[in-house]
Amino acid sequence: MTIDHRGLVVAARAYWSRLERDWQSVTVGALIVALTVTLEIRIPW
Amino acid sequence: MDTYRVIPGIGFLCVGAVLARSLELVAGFNHLLVAIGIGFVLANSIGIPDRLGPGIATHKLWLGAGIVLMGASLTLDTILEVGATIILVVALVTTSTILVVEVLSRNVFGLATRLGSLLAAGASICGVSAVVAVAGSIDAREDQIAYAAATVLLFDAFTIVVYPIIGELLELSGTIFGIWAGVSMFSTGPVVAVGFAHSEAAGQWATMTKLSRNALIGFVVLGYATYYAGSGTNRNISVRTLWDEFPKFVLGFLVLVLVASAGIFSQGQQRSIENAYNWLFVLAFVGLGTEIQLNHLRSTGMTPALVVFLALIVSSSLSLAVLLILL
Numbered sequence: 001m002t003i004d005h006r007g008l009v010v011a012a013r014a015y016w017s018r019l020e021r022d023w024q025s026v027t028v029g030a031l032i033v034a035l036t037v038t039l040e041i042r043i044p045w
Numbered sequence: 046m047d048t049y050r051v052i053p054g055i056g057f058l059c060v061g062a063v064l065a066r067s068l069e070l071v072a073g074f075n076h077l078l079v080a081i082g083i084g085f086v087l088a089n090s091i092g093i094p095d096r097l098g099p100g101i102a103t104h105k106l107w108l109g110a111g112i113v114l115m116g117a118s119l120t121l122d123t124i125l126e127v128g129a130t131i132i133l134v135v136a137l138v139t140t141s142t143i144l145v146v147e148v149l150s151r152n153v154f155g156l157a158t159r160l161g162s163l164l165a166a167g168a169s170i171c172g173v174s175a176v177v178a179v180a181g182s183i184d185a186r187e188d189q190i191a192y193a194a195a196t197v198l199l200f201d202a203f204t205i206v207v208y209p210i211i212g213e214l215l216e217l218s219g220t221i222f223g224i225w226a227g228v229s230m231f232s233t234g235p236v237v238a239v240g241f242a243h244s245e246a247a248g249q250w251a252t253m254t255k256l257s258r259n260a261l262i263g264f265v266v267l268g269y270a271t272y273y274a275g276s277g278t279n280r281n282i283s284v285r286t287l288w289d290e291f292p293k294f295v296l297g298f299l300v301l302v303l304v305a306s307a308g309i310f311s312q313g314q315q316r317s318i319e320n321a322y323n324w325l326f327v328l329a330f331v332g333l334g335t336e337i338q339l340n341h342l343r344s345t346g347m348t349p350a351l352v353v354f355l356a357l358i359v360s361s362s363l364s365l366a367v368l369l370i371l372l
Contacts, residue, residue, distance in 0.1 A: 019133070021109065025106050025107075025113055028107075028110035029113030030297070033117065033168045033318065036318055040314075041317070043317045045320060
């Protein structure tokens, strides 16, 4: 399966620009949790 | 959000954040207060270049995201432990602050009624956000909004300095200091900053208390809109107002509290999320510091400042007395 990266970026930007600031905060929080839990990325210091 | 326009300002926030945390390591200063100091000093000395403005304005987004992530280091048990006390004190202090500001501004100092209501909203709920939300519902004039917002910012700057000193002098515990700051200071950013500057526990209690206060904004907007409805405002008053004004990031915070309570996060993951919200807070506080501009604060009128100062004394001493008795 091929992923259309440019389409993904366009969709993400459209989604982001429609969000209220509070929901943007929730999205950033959810992304960080996802990175920490699923990809085991550790944020130091 | 235009990506290219915000990058320089976000870069500035990141540099300020690294500097603040480095200064803590080297000189032992609290990095959250240093972050506010960096923003404040730069904004009031050399000034902030215009092209950094859009990126710096994202600081409220990072504060909200930090608060969402803070939910991961709390559990329902912790919240329920003193939850009832928080709700009682928040209800008591919010109501009494609105009443004190309204009575002082109308009956004692003769301020315009709408200006008094904006000051009451700003002092009782969540600072400038509450001023703007209530202004929309009561058709306040632009100059009244600017006046009320400047007054709230003046006291944000004042309480950032004074609360930590009082907390230290009275040797308040983390729980009492946190709830006290959360229930009686004005804007969310300064509350989180002085809370975490005191201790981790104080920061968490301060934030939770402030969130429960912020959640009341919809009711206050609805109340004022109803009150002023007879005097010419065209705003539709509905239950939808409650949802529109509700700070949605509280929902993200609550979801993470539930997830953490279910024991889903490992210790390493929890530590990483704690580091993440600490970084987000530092970014936010560099931006918050740039908002405290002395030339804006000078535009605050003496009378509105006096009204809010008296209300702050009442709410601050009332809440501290209740907390010292109950906890």
